[in-house]
Structures are given as structure tokens and as C-alpha cells.
Amino acid sequence: MSEADDFLKVAxxxxxAAAELAPLPRAAKDAALHAVADALVDRVGEIVEANALDVAAAREGGTTETMIDRLRLNAARVADIAGAVREVADLPDPVGEVVRGNTLPNGLELRQLRVPLGVVxxxxxxxxNVTVDAAALCLKSGNAVLLRxxxxxxxSNTALVRVMQDALKGTEVPxxxxxxxxxxxxxxxxxxxxxxxxxxxxxxxxxxxLINSVVEESTVPVIETGVGNCHVYVDxxxxxxxAMEILVNAKVQRPSVCNAAETLLVHAAVADAFVPAALARLAQEGVTVHGDERVAAYGEAVVPANEDDFGQEYLSLDIxxxxxxxxxxxVAHIRRYGSAHTDAIVTRSQKAARRFVALVDSAAVAVNASTRFTDGGEFGxxxxxxxxxxxxxxxxxxxLPELTSTKWVYTGDGHLRTSAGTVIAGS
Amino acid sequence: MSEADDFLKVAxxxxxAAAELAPLPRAAKDAALHAVADALVDRVGEIVEANALDVAAAREGGTTETMIDRLRLNAARVADIAGAVREVADLPDPVGEVVRGNTLPNGLELRQLRVPLGVVxxxxxxxxNVTVDAAALCLKSGNAVLLRxxxxxxxSNTALVRVMQDALKGTEVPxxxxxxxxxxxxxxxxxxxxxxxxxxxxxxxxxxxLINSVVEESTVPVIETGVGNCHVYVDxxxxxxxAMEILVNAKVQRPSVCNAAETLLVHAAVADAFVPAALARLAQEGVTVHGDERVAAYGEAVVPANEDDFGQEYLSLDIxxxxxxxxxxxVAHIRRYGSAHTDAIVTRSQKAARRFVALVDSAAVAVNASTRFTDGGEFGxxxxxxxxxxxxxxxxxxxLPELTSTKWVYTGDGHLRTSAGTVIAGS
Incomplete structure (x- = not known):
């Protein structure tokens, strides 16, 4: 069989499986997730063994030790992964939630229910670990998942999926x-x-x-994730x-993630007071500043910024x-160069905060807080x-709710729609 | 300039305009909509004149009178269109609605707000009339609109857009x-x-x-609309x-629309009692039935159905x-052939209704009601x-809410994220 045929079989x-999984009640899904967690721990040997093949190949291919560390699984890490699956089991089930609902003037009972998306x-x-995390979230929300x-x-992924599939065989989840x-x-x-x-x-x-190529080539609807050119604007x-503490936290606390700050914008009125201090502090934190001419005027260590710098997600100790x-x-700068992830304003002015929130068109806007809080865990x-x-x-x-769609259900007693309004059959 | 350049200029x-429009308050948008409605009525002559060119070209091209009637504008129709714009002005503004919100354990105030999508x-x-209806809904929800x-x-569309643009010039909406x-x-x-x-x-x-070609070729995210192969299942x-009244209403009341029924499914246990009566009644209503062998056994007028019939959106007096x-x-038939628009069950059994609702994966599921109720107006x-x-x-x-996205806003007092949890700067 060709790879295309293999894919179609799996899809x-x-x-x-999605059709079978969708109507299952929470208890069945949670039991399956616990079975998966148990199996991951029970069969850790087999998982670590498969992982060793990937690690050896990566080492042979000259992969950096940092990347190899991200790839490596051991008993402790597999136990953590299993623990995360149990945490997902503990979360409320989004499926079946009544999002909206009312009785229409004609007596039809109308409800909008959360339902699984289907195949994600x-x-x-x-x-x-993403292999297991993503599978657990999809199962909990009633979706089948195709992992690539x-x-x-x-x-490693082959072993993890095999273990998960075997574990599901003893449960109601297909x-x-x-x-x-x-x-x-x-x-x-x-x-x-x-x-x-x-x-x-x-x-x-x-x-x-990766994200751009998927967006360009996919005919399946895509949810774009994760590219973050986040701004801190000092009003x-x-x-x-x-402002200094927020800037440093947003840039330095974990520079490799999408909600880390990548650009600092400073209002001209406070530039004299803020920029020299910020340059000194950022240097002390090991951060290289790529500044425009007005920033560069405040310090010799500033690397001249070009257009690319302002559009960049460094994911490193650069800003x-x-x-x-x-x-x-x-706001215009953020609109032009930003990725509409998270942008922060630091201000004491209620008016400035309101205006920044109204004008910045990003997934998240932070007021007097680090951009690092844009995170599902932090949001609860x-x-x-x-x-x-x-x-x-x-x-x-x-x-989990974002992994669902909705379905409208309306119930009547023989409700018919006529040009003169609703008629109930037989009454 | 090439057509591509013309398009880019307009886009x-x-x-x-979208950036200017998004933060406008409701009053500004409503005033603009009333100005548009006024202008449509004031400049009806110019609109009807432009429309006459389209009607003449259509007639010359051999378009049917039914289609020409759909195309034609006159003073009364333009007045209706203006009236619909005023009705949109009267609807609540979806923008700014707080969808979710709470104070996080660390004191950050978190809110999720409705915001416009941008350019639709x-x-x-x-x-x-769709030219004006769509523009009004987009403006009301804070979106700029590109109409094709x-x-x-x-x-006609050129005249309508010119009149709308001129009307907006005297308002806060660009x-x-x-x-x-x-x-x-x-x-x-x-x-x-x-x-x-x-x-x-x-x-x-x-x-x-049209919808399939857009879905296939678009790199812009698409919302698919309107293809309805709706089923009535008689349990x-x-x-x-x-069941008879719901079937007839769903099929006959307005056969050309997407929520009209296109397929009848009858449980074998009631086929003897229902199918002959349904065939007689549908014939009386002028409906041609395309039946499988089991349906055909009940009547000579039944046209043999093939696979295509079951997948078809007739939009005519056929079922x-x-x-x-x-x-x-x-359910399996609906999954295989349906378009996941609206599917109805007629039953007295609470269990059957619950099961059908749980298993049918469509945008709407109707219980003892005509499929014709799946409609924004009917839903309120x-x-x-x-x-x-x-x-x-x-x-x-x-x-209107479906023409919006959301934005997260979080407000703190210098909230920083650390590996040990939240720290408030300066405290």
C-alpha cells in the first residue's frame, strides 16, 4: 500500500471512532484517560527504549544537546506525562454544555449545545509529550485525533500511540x-x-x-497558533x-516561549528617563537591544534595528x-509589525489604558502586567x-471548550412554519 | 491599473477603514446605518436606473423571468431594503459584550470581550438586496466589508455601494x-x-x-454556508x-431554500401505515418522490432513486x-448523504428523540418540528x-455575534510571572 492509502485508512x-466517541458520557472518557495513564506508567520500558532510537539518531545527526534534551524520555518524564493525562480527566467535560437556550415565542424549545469537533x-x-497531551485533550473533548x-x-511517538491504543481497547473509547x-x-x-x-x-x-506552510496549503480549516511578537509599551x-519590572519579566523570564516580549516601545515623553535605565538593566540581564535611531542615541551597545527586527519573534535574549x-x-507600530498575540501597556492613566485596549487588535491585551500571563494554565x-x-x-x-463546536436542537409539538406564522399540527 | 491593483487598493x-470603525460606539454605527437607509430612499431613481441596465442585459441574455424578477429593483423594494437597514440599527451591538470574565487567584482581572472580525x-x-443587507450587518458588528x-x-451593486459610501461620508463611519x-x-x-x-x-x-470552489481555492478562512440536504425521519x-404535516411543511412550504426537506426516511415498522399515505399526499402537493426499492413498492409514481438522489439538494418539488x-x-444514512444542515425526527418516544439528537451531527436537529425553523429570524x-x-x-x-471575534484583556498592578508564582512589582 502507498503512503496515501495508509493515510486514508488511518483517517x-x-x-x-469519532462518531462512536462523540456521544460517550464523561465517565467513559475519564475512565479511558486513566487507563491510558496507567498503561504509560506500566509500559515505560518500551517507551524509553523506542525513545532511545530517536535520541541516538538525533545525536548521530549532530542535533544540539538542548534539542536532544527536549526529545529525551525517561521514567520520571513518562510519569509526569501520565500525571498530566489524569489532570485532564479531572477537568469538566465541555461536551453537552448548554451555551444558549430559550423558549421561542411560538413555544419551540431552542438549545445550543457543545458537541465535539469530530476529527482533530x-x-x-x-x-x-505533546503526543500524549494533545491526545488526552482531544479524547476528553470527545474528538478523535490524528497526530503528526x-x-x-x-x-517515540509510535510507541506512545501504540500504548495509548492498547489501553483504549479495554475501555468504551474506541x-x-x-x-x-x-x-x-x-x-x-x-x-x-x-x-x-x-x-x-x-x-x-x-x-x-510550519504554521505558514499549513495555512497556505491546507484545505482543512486551520487554527493558527503560537507565533508571538509581543510588545511592551511604556506610556x-x-x-x-x-514598567522596568514588567519589561524584564516579559523578556527574560522564559525567552523561548510565544508570550515573551520581543519589542519595547517607549513614549517620547519618558524616553530620557526610561530608555537609559532600561538599556542598563537589559544589558545586565544579558539581553541584546536592537534599537531604532532614537533608542540608539541612548547607548553604545544598541544594535541598529531594521524592519526585520521589528517583525521578528526572537525567542532569545534579544529585543x-x-x-x-x-x-x-x-498602536500603529503594533498593528504594522505585531503578530496579534499579546501586547501590554504600562500606564497609570485610565484613559490611556482604555484607549490602548480599544485600539490594539490582538488576542490578548495586558494592562500593567507581564505578557507572560497569556496562557491557558494562568487563565484557569x-x-x-x-x-x-x-x-x-x-x-x-x-x-477544552475551544476543541468543540455547537449544535442547535429545537423541540416542538408538531411546529410548522407558514407565511402567517407558526401553526401546530393537529391542534 | 490592472484589476489586481484595483483590488488591492480597495482591500x-x-x-x-476597519481599524477606524472597530472602536466606534453603537450610537455612531446606528447613526450611519440610518444615514444609509435615508440615502437609499432619497436616491432610489439612480438605483432603479442602474438596475434597469442589469435587467435589460439579463433579458437580452435569455435569463428566465423568475431570475429577472429576483434581480429587479423598484421603489417599493428599495424602501424594503432601507427598512431592513433600520431594523439592523435597532439590534443590540455585539461589540464590547463581555463573554467571560473573572478575577484570577493572583488578582489579575481577566475579561473576554467581543470585537469585530475586521474585514469580511x-x-x-x-x-x-444582499449587497445592502450584508453591508448593514457588517457595519453594525464593526466590520468593513468587501462585497463581490x-x-x-x-x-445595481455599483449604484448601491456608491449610495452607501456617499451616505457614510457624513457620518463617523469611514x-x-x-x-x-x-x-x-x-x-x-x-x-x-x-x-x-x-x-x-x-x-x-x-x-x-460556488461554496465548494471558494473552500478549495481560498487561503482566507472561509465560513461555509447554506447547502442543505435536510432529512425528515419518521420514527x-x-x-x-x-409526521405527515411536518413532512409536507418541510418540503412544500418554500422548496427553494436551504432548510427545506430533501429526503424522507421512514422506519420499517411504520412504512406500511405511512408511506402509501405520504406518497398520495406528496403527489397531491405536486411533489415527485425519488424512492429506494422499498419505497417504490408502495406506489407506481415513485421514480427510482440512485445514490445521487440521496446526496442531492433539489431546491424543488422533489424529495x-x-x-x-x-x-x-x-442516522447512518444522514451521516453518509447529509449536508449537516438540519435533520428532523418525528417521534413520541423520549428515548428515540434523545438518541437521534445525540447521534446526528448536524448544525441543527429538530424534534417534532419542521426543518424550516432553522433560520436566524425564527431563532430570534x-x-x-x-x-x-x-x-x-x-x-x-x-x-451579529457570529460576525465577531473576541479579545482577552487582563489588568494588573505590575503582575509578574515567576517560577514560584505571581509576584507584584514594587510590593
Missing amino acids: HAARE GIIYEGRP GSSSAYH AGAVQLVPGTTRESVKHLMRARGLVDVLIPRGGAS ADADLDL AAAVVDTLEDA FGAEIGISTQKLHARGPMG | HAARE GIIYEGRP GSSSAYH AGAVQLVPGTTRESVKHLMRARGLVDVLIPRGGAS ADADLDL AAAVVDTLEDA FGAEIGISTQKLHARGPMG
């Missing part, structure tokens, strides 16, 4: 609900992206180039000490910086499948 | 917020479909072939008189029909931009 199996495709890089991880983790996309070629991703009608939504998790009315004349100029969602930076369906951190 | 103008592209066929109507209505896509070629649709980054969402309104426990052995078989939305048959973002009738 059809997921589709059938996840394309991801990096760590094999990094080819560098193929042995084993077919968790599937690994067969193959490690670029073609195998394409099959997934072109599987309109079989796959209901694709969620790419990874760098900008004319900012408490400058607060772009510019001085702006007005709040509106800061309990778990997160990613952070959407698009406007359709879900925007910002996505928890 | 950029819409994008700029509408591709439609048929009547020129039928080339057969190009003169005139650029309403734009007609230049040109009448197929290429001009492509520009719209490839305008990712300039257009936030595309809503195709029309037949299956073993149905009140057969009720496909089949006998099924179980409720589950009915006040207005409708279309009926989504996809699972992402919106499903079922779409009113």
Missing part, C-alpha cells in the same frame, strides 16, 4: 480515536492537510514556517519602576526597541492545546 | 468600510480568495458549486398525522425517500448573514 478509522489533526514539532509529530520523534499519521515524509503532512471532509480542523503547533504616564511620539503611534483553563492568533473560532489560549 | 482601503468578504449570487456580488447585478470588489471576471473573485492578511474571513453565499413511534430498519440506520437573532454548515467558529444561523 477513516479516526472518523469512525495536530501537526507539531519538538517534544514527544516531528520525524525526529517518530519511534482505540481508533488516537492515530499517528503514517510516515515521516513531507508528503505525509500533505495528506493530512488535504483531508477535507475527513479531518474537521488542523492545529499546527510550532514555528512560524507617558507609566510608573517607570513598574527590538523604538521610541514613539504618541500612544496612537505605538486547566490545560491548553495552543494559543490561537487567528480571529475565527478561537482566539488566545485554547482549552 | 487596503477596507483594512484602514462576502461572495454572493442573486438579488442585489453576481456579475449580472454589477450595475466610507471605505463598504467596498465593492472591482470587476466582474472570475479573476476578481480569486483576488478576494487569496487576500490572506487583508481579509479576515470570507462568507460565500450561494449554491454548492417507529411517530404520531403519523404529525428522495427510503425505508430504514432502525433509528441507527437513519433579528437578522442573519447566512447559515453555517461548518463546525469552526459558527454553526447554524449566523447573526
Whole structure:
């Protein structure tokens, strides 16, 4: 069989499993998740063994030790992964929630219910733990999942999916609900992206180039995630000490994540007071500043910024910086260069805060807080499948409800629609 | 300038207008809508004159009188269109609604607000009134709109958009917020479909072939609308008189619309009692029945149904029909052939109703009611931009809230995220 045939087989199996899984009550799904967690712990040997093949191949291929560490599984890490699955089991079930509902003037009872999306495709890089995390979130929300991880983790992912499928066999959740996309070629991703009608939504998790290629090529609806060029804007009315702490926290606390700050904008009125201090503090924190001319005037260590710097997601100890004349100029800069993830204002002015919130069109706007709080865990969602930076369906951190759609149900007594209004049959 | 350049000019103008329009308060948007309604009435002569060119061209091209009637505008119709704009002004503003919100354990105030989508592209066929209806709904929800109507209505649409733009010039809503896509070629649709980054969402309104081509070719996120292969399932426990009235209403009351019934499914246990009576009644109503062998056994007038019949949206006085052995078989038939728009069950059994609702994965499920009620007006939305048959973002009738996205706003006092939890700067 060709890879395309293999893919279709797996996708059809997921589709059938999705139909079986969708109406299952919470107890059945939670029991299945606990069975998965148990199996991961029981069969840790087999998982770590498969992972060792990936690690050896990565080492042979000259992968950096940092990346190898992200890839590596051991007993403690597998136990953590199993623990995360149990946490997902503990979360409320989004399926069946009545989102809206009322009795219409004609007596029809109308309800809008949460239902699973169906089959969710996840394309991801990096760590094999995503294989289990994503599967657990999809199962809990009643969805079958097609997983397409990094080819560098193929042995690990194959073992993890095998263990999960075996565990599901003893439960009410069909084993077919968790599937690994067969193959490690670029073609195998394409099959997934072109599987309109079989796959209901694709969620790419990874760098900008992965996400852009999925968005461009997919005929399956996509939820874009995770690219974050986050801004910290220090307003004319900012408490400058607060601004400094927020800036440093947003940039330095974890520079490799999408909600870390990548650009500093400073109002001209406080530039003299703030920029030199910020340059000194950022240097002390090991951060390289890529500044426009007005920022560069304050310090010799400033690297001249070009257009690319302002559009960049560094994910490193680098930050772009510019001085702006007005709040509106800061907003225009964010609109032009930003990725509409999270942008923060530091200000004491209620008016400035309101205006910034109204004008900045991003998934999240922070007022006097670090951009690092844009996160499903911090927002109290309990778990997160990613952070959407698009406007359709879900925007910002996505928890379990974002993995659902809705269904309208209306119930009558023989309600008929006529040009003169509703008539009830037989009455 | 090329058509592509013309398109980009218009799309950029819409994008700029969208940024200005988004933060406007309700009063400004409502005033603009009333100004548009006034102008439509004031300048009816110019509109009707432009429409006459389209009507003449259609007649010359051999268009049917039914289609010409759909195209035609006169003073009364323009007055109705203006009236519909005023009704949209009277609807509540979805923008700014707090969808969710709470104070997090660390004291951050978190709110999720409704915000406009940005620039909405509408591709439609048929009547020129959609030009104004769609523009009004987009403006009310704070969105700029790029309109791409039928080339057969190009003169009418050009006049309508000119009148709307002129009216907006005297208001706070920027005139650029309403734009007609230049040109009448197929290429001009492509520009719209490839305008990712300039257009936030595309809503195709029309037949299956239009919608499929947009879904296939668009890189802009699409909301699929309107194809309805709706089923009426007569359960073993149905009140057969009720079933007959619901069937006839769903099929006959307005056969040309997407929520009309296209397929009848009858449980085998009531086939003897129901099918002959249904065939007689449907014949009396002028409906041609395309039946499977089991249905055909009950009447000579039954046209043999093939696979295509069951997948068809007739939009005419035709209906496909089949006998099924179980409720589950009915569900399987609906899953296989349906368009996931609206499917109805007629039953007295609470258990059957619950099971049908749980298993049928459609935008709407009707219990003892005609499928014709799946409609924004009937649901109490006040207005409708279309009926989504996809699972992402919106499903079922779409009113003003479905033309919005959301934005998270969080406000703190210098909240920083650390590995040990939240720290407040300066305290």
C-alpha cells in the first residue's frame, strides 16, 4: 500500500471512532484517560527504549544537546506525562454544555449545545509529550485525533500511540480515536492537510514556517497558533519602576516561549528617563537591544534595528526597541509589525489604558502586567492545546471548550412554519 | 491599473477603514446605518436606473423571468431594503459584550470581550438586496466589508455601494468600510480568495458549486454556508398525522431554500401505515418522490432513486425517500448523504428523540418540528448573514455575534510571572 492509502485508512478509522466517541458520557472518557495513564506508567520500558532510537539518531545527526534534551524520555518524564493525562480527566467535560437556550415565542424549545469537533489533526514539532497531551485533550473533548509529530520523534511517538491504543481497547473509547499519521515524509503532512471532509480542523503547533506552510496549503480549516511578537509599551504616564519590572519579566523570564516580549516601545515623553535605565538593566540581564535611531542615541551597545527586527519573534535574549511620539503611534507600530498575540501597556492613566485596549487588535491585551500571563494554565483553563492568533473560532489560549463546536436542537409539538406564522399540527 | 491593483487598493482601503470603525460606539454605527437607509430612499431613481441596465442585459441574455424578477429593483423594494437597514440599527451591538470574565487567584482581572472580525468578504449570487443587507450587518458588528456580488447585478451593486459610501461620508463611519470588489471576471473573485492578511474571513453565499470552489481555492478562512440536504425521519413511534404535516411543511412550504426537506426516511415498522399515505399526499402537493426499492413498492409514481438522489439538494418539488430498519440506520444514512444542515425526527418516544439528537451531527436537529425553523429570524437573532454548515467558529444561523471575534484583556498592578508564582512589582 502507498503512503496515501495508509493515510486514508488511518483517517477513516479516526472518523469512525469519532462518531462512536462523540456521544460517550464523561465517565467513559475519564475512565479511558486513566487507563491510558496507567498503561504509560506500566509500559515505560518500551517507551524509553523506542525513545532511545530517536535520541541516538538525533545525536548521530549532530542535533544540539538542548534539542536532544527536549526529545529525551525517561521514567520520571513518562510519569509526569501520565500525571498530566489524569489532570485532564479531572477537568469538566465541555461536551453537552448548554451555551444558549430559550423558549421561542411560538413555544419551540431552542438549545445550543457543545458537541465535539469530530476529527482533530495536530501537526507539531519538538517534544514527544505533546503526543500524549494533545491526545488526552482531544479524547476528553470527545474528538478523535490524528497526530503528526516531528520525524525526529517518530519511534517515540509510535510507541506512545501504540500504548495509548492498547489501553483504549479495554475501555468504551474506541482505540481508533488516537492515530499517528503514517510516515515521516513531507508528503505525509500533505495528506493530512488535504483531508477535507475527513479531518474537521488542523492545529499546527510550532514555528512560524510550519504554521505558514499549513495555512497556505491546507484545505482543512486551520487554527493558527503560537507565533508571538509581543510588545511592551511604556506610556507617558507609566510608573517607570513598574514598567522596568514588567519589561524584564516579559523578556527574560522564559525567552523561548510565544508570550515573551520581543519589542519595547517607549513614549517620547519618558524616553530620557526610561530608555537609559532600561538599556542598563537589559544589558545586565544579558539581553541584546536592537534599537531604532532614537533608542540608539541612548547607548553604545544598541544594535541598529531594521524592519526585520521589528517583525521578528526572537525567542532569545534579544529585543527590538523604538521610541514613539504618541500612544496612537505605538498602536500603529503594533498593528504594522505585531503578530496579534499579546501586547501590554504600562500606564497609570485610565484613559490611556482604555484607549490602548480599544485600539490594539490582538488576542490578548495586558494592562500593567507581564505578557507572560497569556496562557491557558494562568487563565484557569486547566490545560491548553495552543494559543490561537487567528480571529475565527478561537482566539488566545485554547482549552477544552475551544476543541468543540455547537449544535442547535429545537423541540416542538408538531411546529410548522407558514407565511402567517407558526401553526401546530393537529391542534 | 490592472484589476489586481484595483483590488488591492480597495482591500487596503477596507483594512484602514476597519481599524477606524472597530472602536466606534453603537450610537455612531446606528447613526450611519440610518444615514444609509435615508440615502437609499432619497436616491432610489439612480438605483432603479442602474438596475434597469442589469435587467435589460439579463433579458437580452435569455435569463428566465423568475431570475429577472429576483434581480429587479423598484421603489417599493428599495424602501424594503432601507427598512431592513433600520431594523439592523435597532439590534443590540455585539461589540464590547463581555463573554467571560473573572478575577484570577493572583488578582489579575481577566475579561473576554467581543470585537469585530475586521474585514469580511462576502461572495454572493442573486438579488442585489444582499449587497445592502450584508453591508448593514457588517457595519453594525464593526466590520468593513468587501462585497463581490453576481456579475449580472454589477450595475445595481455599483449604484448601491456608491449610495452607501456617499451616505457614510457624513457620518463617523469611514466610507471605505463598504467596498465593492472591482470587476466582474472570475479573476476578481480569486483576488478576494487569496487576500490572506487583508481579509479576515470570507462568507460565500450561494449554491454548492460556488461554496465548494471558494473552500478549495481560498487561503482566507472561509465560513461555509447554506447547502442543505435536510432529512425528515419518521420514527417507529411517530404520531403519523404529525409526521405527515411536518413532512409536507418541510418540503412544500418554500422548496427553494436551504432548510427545506430533501429526503424522507421512514422506519420499517411504520412504512406500511405511512408511506402509501405520504406518497398520495406528496403527489397531491405536486411533489415527485425519488424512492429506494422499498419505497417504490408502495406506489407506481415513485421514480427510482440512485445514490445521487440521496446526496442531492433539489431546491424543488422533489424529495428522495427510503425505508430504514432502525433509528441507527437513519442516522447512518444522514451521516453518509447529509449536508449537516438540519435533520428532523418525528417521534413520541423520549428515548428515540434523545438518541437521534445525540447521534446526528448536524448544525441543527429538530424534534417534532419542521426543518424550516432553522433560520436566524425564527431563532430570534433579528437578522442573519447566512447559515453555517461548518463546525469552526459558527454553526447554524449566523447573526451579529457570529460576525465577531473576541479579545482577552487582563489588568494588573505590575503582575509578574515567576517560577514560584505571581509576584507584584514594587510590593
